[in-house]
Amino acid sequence: MTLTATKLTIIEALNQALATEMERDQRIVLLGEDIGKNGGVFRVTDGLQARFGEDRVFDTPLAESGIIGTSIGLAVNGLRPIAEIQFAGFMFVAMNQIVSQAARIRTRSAGMYHCPLVIRAPYGGGIRTPEMHADSLEGVFLQTPGLKVVLPSSPYDAKGLLISAIEDPDPVIFLENIKLYRSFKQEVPPERYTIPLGQAATLQEGSDITIITYGAMVPVSQQAAHKVQEETGASIEIIDLRTIWPMDEEAIIKSVTKTGRAIVVHEAPRAGGVNSEVVSIINDNCLYSLLKPVARVTGYDTPFPSPGLEDSYIPTVSRVVKALRQTLED
Amino acid sequence: MRKDELETPYQIMDPAGKMLGAMPEGLTNQKLLEWYRLMWEIRYYSNKTVALQRQGRSTTWGPLNGQEATAIGMGAVLQPQDWMVGSYRDAGAYMAKGYPMKALFYYTRGFSIAPELVGQDKRCLPYQIVLATQTLHGVGIAMASRIKKENAVTMIGVGDGASSEGDFNEALNFAGVFKAPAVIVLVNNGWAISTPRSHQSAAKYLMHRAVGFGMPGMLVDGNDVLACYSVMKEAVERARHGEGPTLIEAVTYRHGAHTTADDPTRYRDPKEVEYWMQRDPTLRLKNYLVEQGVWDEEKDRQIREEVESYVNEQADIAYNHPTPGPDGMFTNTYEKLTPRMLKQREELRRELNLEAEVK
Ligand SMILES: Cc1ncc(C[n+]2csc(CCOP(=O)(O)OP(=O)(O)O)c2C)c(N)n1
Ligand SMILES: [Mg+2]
Numbered sequence: 236m237t238l239t240a241t242k243l244t245i246i247e248a249l250n251q252a253l254a255t256e257m258e259r260d261q262r263i264v265l266l267g268e269d270i271g272k273n274g275g276v277f278r279v280t281d282g283l284q285a286r287f288g289e290d291r292v293f294d295t296p297l298a299e300s301g302i303i304g305t306s307i308g309l310a311v312n313g314l315r316p317i318a319e320i321q322f323a324g325f326m327f328v329a330m331n332q333i334v335s336q337a338a339r340i341r342t343r344s345a346g347m348y349h350c351p352l353v354i355r356a357p358y359g360g361g362i363r364t365p366e367m368h369a370d371s372l373e374g375v376f377l378q379t380p381g382l383k384v385v386l387p388s389s390p391y392d393a394k395g396l397l398i399s400a401i402e403d404p405d406p407v408i409f410l411e412n413i414k415l416y417r418s419f420k421q422e423v424p425p426e427r428y429t430i431p432l433g434q435a436a437t438l439q440e441g442s443d444i445t446i447i448t449y450g451a452m453v454p455v456s457q458q459a460a461h462k463v464q465e466e467t468g469a470s471i472e473i474i475d476l477r478t479i480w481p482m483d484e485e486a487i488i489k490s491v492t493k494t495g496r497a498i499v500v501h502e503a504p505r506a507g508g509v510n511s512e513v514v515s516i517i518n519d520n521c522l523y524s525l526l527k528p529v530a531r532v533t534g535y536d537t538p539f540p541s542p543g544l545e546d547s548y549i550p551t552v553s554r555v556v557k558a559l560r561q562t563l564e565d
Numbered sequence: 566m567r568k569d570e571l572e573t574p575y576q577i578m579d580p581a582g583k584m585l586g587a588m589p590e591g592l593t594n595q596k597l598l599e600w601y602r603l604m605w606e607i608r609y610y611s612n613k614t615v616a617l618q619r620q621g622r623s624t625t626w627g628p629l630n631g632q633e634a635t636a637i638g639m640g641a642v643l644q645p646q647d648w649m650v651g652s653y654r655d656a657g658a659y660m661a662k663g664y665p666m667k668a669l670f671y672y673t674r675g676f677s678i679a680p681e682l683v684g685q686d687k688r689c690l691p692y693q694i695v696l697a698t699q700t701l702h703g704v705g706i707a708m709a710s711r712i713k714k715e716n717a718v719t720m721i722g723v724g725d726g727a728s729s730e731g732d733f734n735e736a737l738n739f740a741g742v743f744k745a746p747a748v749i750v751l752v753n754n755g756w757a758i759s760t761p762r763s764h765q766s767a768a769k770y771l772m773h774r775a776v777g778f779g780m781p782g783m784l785v786d787g788n789d790v791l792a793c794y795s796v797m798k799e800a801v802e803r804a805r806h807g808e809g810p811t812l813i814e815a816v817t818y819r820h821g822a823h824t825t826a827d828d829p830t831r832y833r834d835p836k837e838v839e840y841w842m843q844r845d846p847t848l849r850l851k852n853y854l855v856e857q858g859v860w861d862e863e864k865d866r867q868i869r870e871e872v873e874s875y876v877n878e879q880a881d882i883a884y885n886h887p888t889p890g891p892d893g894m895f896t897n898t899y900e901k902l903t904p905r906m907l908k909q910r911e912e913l914r915r916e917l918n919l920e921a922e923v924k
Contacts, residue, residue, distance in 0.1 A: 273759035296729035
């Protein structure tokens, strides 16, 4: 029997990845708030409790520190927990467990114990959610050695990356962009496949300028690139980092050495963020190839604003177009 | 009477509106008629916000229908110098404390509060989203009142789901240790999105936790406005007289969805909803007032019409109130913006102008 690929949203692709892995690996358990009967507030775990039972898919009391703290114990004692935090903003409640504990178990125990834990959480703005439902936290986790940080931008990647995250022997923060969740469908093979963590994807090749981005800014960058290509005939390369830690330095260096121009685009605030790390990598490795300073298009250095103001916070196609034009100027 | 020894929630009025105990001191029919009207203000405020959300004008929002009696108890027992620190579903309690409805409506538009609509400080901390976090703020506020020797009590609202958070338990502990003049009302509406109360704690009642934190715990029928008032009043008096905090569990029910983004039919038995609809707090007070001969269907129709148009007016004021410009996110991050932020704001303003020119 040959299985045929069907078109799935990111939500459906993640659901499929979870089901596939739970079928294969009895050690996997899912825990979080409203993930059982309700299937999670975004339905990523829809139907999984009915299929795998309440011992493997369970709702917890509302306590993020409790969810992550006990997940650490589950992981240390041989299970493969996948914890859902209902919105990434609530990971702050569990920060001690994530940053000071999950990320350090291996170091602290000199490798005797480790923590194969996946923490999934929706993040990002653009759909008018209340306070703390839209924040992008990846910059905080970038500053946390011991964690891997994954941010898929497509259904295909979401499935392959989640399976890799589950297989990974160390804690992985898996951030799912809310706006992308249902925004488009893509063919996703029904069989199991993995995408290595730490490997960027070159979405389109080009020779004049590189856009380095990830998450919800991938489609925004693609639209901007399209516009500038039409306008100026420039040849634009787009790199989707997919995993911001480990970061695919090779992909960045290779591309920027070739194009000599780059812009970095993300929704998270600017100061000390992923953009800063990317610019440093360029600075360390391909400074002499650069023809123009690297431009950065990011959220501002303010708290993520109230929903009524988010449209002017989140980078737009026109902001990316402007950065491209400026960086392409001689 | 020690309500913490009760096995069932304390009631003064049964669901049919029949008196089971004495009318709390100081309550007149006049007062009860005011509360009855306030119940409908809260409910229509809730309905109106849902309607506005359906029109794409309000953001995602959590209706509070069914919890009006608890809300009124929480607000009505306070004096102007007292504080209210509630959850997102305690908007009714804010109203009962005197927080203007238009200011609450404005908040539902998806901007920070508009102080000019609040007017004089009402000592109501804007509700926030991260569960249980406000309970610690409330205890801190109460500790400050004690340290400053102010005769102010802090009313703290928190949900049954939120009671599982570490912060809630830390708040109770601090309140106990520092004898904070605080009343913590745990609004047990049966559900935390799809998670039933039974899944939050193996304890029969959440207020049993009070014992472990060295304070009295009380259990009250949260749909009985007289019982809520009586129990909360007693707790506020204790706090005001330096006797420390009290935990009150008010047993009520969330009639509607968790928020406008939720579908409760996925997890809730319609029979359960039906059971609680018969225990609707508005119905109970109405039955009592009718029984007293001070109310009838005609008056009821009239007041509901009146309240509805009042609520619409308040919404109109809020929804026509000026909102911050698109660069508003920079305002109020600090008292004085950092040089970097000033630069970013300039950048944004230039971009917005550019976009306006292009259009
Ligand atoms: C720390 C944190 N975790 C999760 C959420 C998401 N969330 C919002 S409301 C809610 C349920 C809260 O239930 P409860 O405390 O009973 O209050 P109710 O909504 O019933 O008034 C959840 C899980 C949140 N806001 N904050
Ligand atoms: Mg609740």
